Amino acid sequence: MPVTKIIPLSTALGWVQDDQTVALGGMTLYRRPVGFVRALLQQKTRPQNLTLLTFTAGLESDMLVGTGVVTCTRTCYFGLEIFGLAPMFTAAASNGQINIIEESEFSLAAGLRAKMGGVGFMPGRAWLGTEMLTIRPDVKTMTDPYTGETVVAFPAIGCDVAVIHVLKADKQGNAILGGNPTIDVELSLVAQTVILTAEEVVDKLPSPIDLPGLTVSGVVHLPQGAWPTSCYPLYPLDGEEILRYIAACHAGELETYIKDG
Amino acid sequence: MSDFTIDELICTCISRQIVDGELVAQGIATPLVAAGYLLAKLTHAPNLSFVSAIGQALSDTFAPIGIATIEELWLGQGLMSFGFVHGACDFLPRFGPKEFFRPGQVDRYGNFNNLFMGGSYTRPRLRLPGSGGIADVTVFEDKVYLYVPRHGRHTFVEQLDIRSGLGHHPARTTGHGPRYLVSDLGQFDFAPESGRMRLLSLHPGVTLERVQAKTGFPLIIPSPIPPTPEPTAEELHYLRQVIDPLGVRTLELLGGAARKNKLLEILQKEH
Structure with missing residues (x-):
């Protein structure tokens, strides 16, 4: 009897607990789990004191810092690429309100390799x-x-939870990433709990797949779950929305932006 | 200055540093560099290949530059993707690409900083996005190049706030300090013995006094000082009509409202 890993969003949100290290998949403005993060922040009770692990942090990471949910960051780049500085991170860091574990591409890559290899x-x-x-x-x-x-x-670098947005996933947690692999497979191998949010969920994916479901804990069907970041080739990044986010932050309206979507 | 703009001159300078047959690396949010690489590909370096941060892909073909459509360039046409872990640990150290970096601060020896400016590390005046792969590849790569879109004393500093990119420094055991730097005022390299920054040429209309006034340390000055060669009609045609008709490259020279307006204009044209 095949077991399905498909779960409701509310179940997955409950897996993120206070004081955990939470990793986000994708890259800066590309295939980010924005929908999941927004839902996390729209809960009545938000998790507290999270450490964020990600290769390059972008818009949803900025929301997590701006709301005070993330108090420690571990990344080699935190910004909005051509759109400029990440407003909430830049302000928090410049005011000394956040703990930064400074990383580079290699220190993250080597740290993940150490963890995967079971060495320190x-x-x-x-x-x-x-x-x-x-x-x-x-x-x-x-x-x-x-x-x-x-x-x-x-x-070595590990994490409690990894949240990865994918193009397609099946009931076993196998997934298609769409040509921008970033560090998502590695995150799925070092995390204690792996959550996939997927544009599309199917019974069984044909070979080849990009990410094996063996270590995946749950699959959430979440269409448009990367917006306003991209989900190549399904949709491009929404630049106007990214500018709207920046303007909301500068106007001191981050909470309204998160609440109203 | 005649009928070209400073962004076009910088792209042309970058292009002319590229040698046919080599591999170049493309960081994030660096459209002046992307345009310069593509210009080289279309003119004197048809056998150029690329590794990109987006997609962590190896590519040998060409697509126009965009913002919302940026992934077409690297994902739509890539030969293969290797991911960041495989890329940073294995492919890039072995391939040894040439790469242009944009320093937040740079000193006379080509050491640089992309972490913060002013104040202290834990309480900076301005936190920058971070070092990306700069603290890695500047330690062991041979082909590190720099560019500064807006030359000023906030960038060309006497003393770095922190050294996150390794230049011509006594602590170096492998690799090579930066070979070259282009700004909106001129071209520079680093003297072989001292490792000190040296003026190579002045852009049209720029005086030596202006460059030195906008640089926080003394430059080595040649005599005579040659002018920077201007873009050719062919180069301008490729930049304007083929590589970057939307003008994404100009974003790196803009700030504030002008930058936001240009972003909106480009995004609307991309729809």
Whole structure:
């Protein structure tokens, strides 16, 4: 008897708990789980004190910071690309109101690889000679036991929950990502709980798939779930809406924007 | 200045730094660079290939630049996508692409900063988006190039607030500091022995006094100072008619309301 992983949105929202590290899939303004984040923030009781893990953080991440739900960020870029700075993050960071775990592309990539491999760190050459190590005193250097060279031991990175928006998913949690893989498969392998929101849900996807359902916890049918970010090739990013979001933030109306959608 | 604009001159300068047959990397929100790469592809570097942040894809074909349609360029026509983890750990270090970065601050040795400006790290005057892959590839890559769309003392600083991109610095053990920098005032490189920034050429209508006044440290000045070669009619045709008819590249030189209006104009034309 096949088990279905399809669940209502309300069930998935309940899996995000206070003090967790929550990872978001996609990239900056592309295939982001905006619909899920908006629903999370529209609840009567919001989760508190979340740490955000994402490769490049964009609009929905900015909402999470602006509402105070996320108090710590872990990413290598937080902005709205050609649309400019992320207004709520920039203000919070400039006022010292948020804890930033500074990352780079390699430190995130190596940290995920370490976690997937079940080891505490992954060495690399990145950061050597820069001042990244001074703002990340938890990251250690070490001597390569074979060559004697100094390398950086990038610590393993995991998360409690990963939320990934996909084009299609099936009952087993297999999914299609649409050609912009980002770090979504890796997130699905390091997260304790994996939530997919999907434009379309089918009984069974034909091969090949992009993301295996073996570690997926639940699939939520959420059409337009990436809007106003893109879901290539189904829909492009909605630039006017992104500008409307920025204007709402600058006017001090973030909560109204979230409530009214 | 004759019948071209500064964005077109910067794109042309970027294009002329590209060698046929090489691989270039394209970061996010850098349309001046994308336009420059594509200009090279259409003129002197037909065998150019690209790796892009969007899609983390390898590509060897061409599409016009857009905003809402940006993924067409990289996802619609990519040869393959490898994802960020595979890209950052394996493909990019092995491929060693040439890449143009836009520093938030840069010092005379080509060290740079994309984390914050002013104040302290925990209480900055302005927090910037972050270092992306800059703190990684500037440590070990050989082909790091820089561009600054709006040359000023806030960018060309005597002292960085923090060094997140490695330049010509004694702590370097691998790779090479930046090779070249283009701004809206001129072209620059770094002297081989000292690693200090050196003026290569002045853009049309720009004086040496103006460049030095807008730079927070002394530049090495050649004598005589050559002018920056102007774009050709063919280059201007490709930029305006083929590569970027919407003018996405101009966004990098605009701020405030002018930038927002230009964004809206481009988005409406894309519908």
